[in-house]
Amino acid sequence: MKFFLLSDNVDSLVGMRLVGIDGVIVHERKEFLLALEDALEDPSIAVILVTTKLVNLAPNVISELKLTQSRQLIVEIPDRHGGANIGEEIDRYISEAIGVKL
Template structure:
């Protein structure tokens, strides 16, 4: 199974291409959605990597696929600018899941 990248910038795509990950650079919602659907339909892909800004444009589609439990797996990754989201998202996720505050 292969990895596939959906990126909103050339730098991330070029960096991952150097490690053997093919992908596309897209900017508009319709382009991102088309690339996502094409990747889902390609049985060679086991993992789809999508940059954070691209993922923000198709949140419902990403959530629906993740909840389906089907392959390929989806991972949202930071781009060359780093993570834009909440830095403590894992801690908050665990706290919410188990109902115990992890740190102060």
């Protein structure tokens, strides 16, 4: 089982490759969803890392997959475009998932 990165920038991909994590760079929503589908179909991938900017391209799709995907874990990682508000994003995600405002 391995990690796989879906990134919108070269910096994150290079950093992950330094620790042995492969990935792809995508910029548009359509190519992101295709790359995500490919990663979900690969049985050797256990954890899919997705940069914040890409998550923001399809937040509903990612939220649904996080709640229903049983084989792979999808993890949002901050990148150079942000991440300062990651705590607020986590609160929002939990609130949406359980239906209770934190």
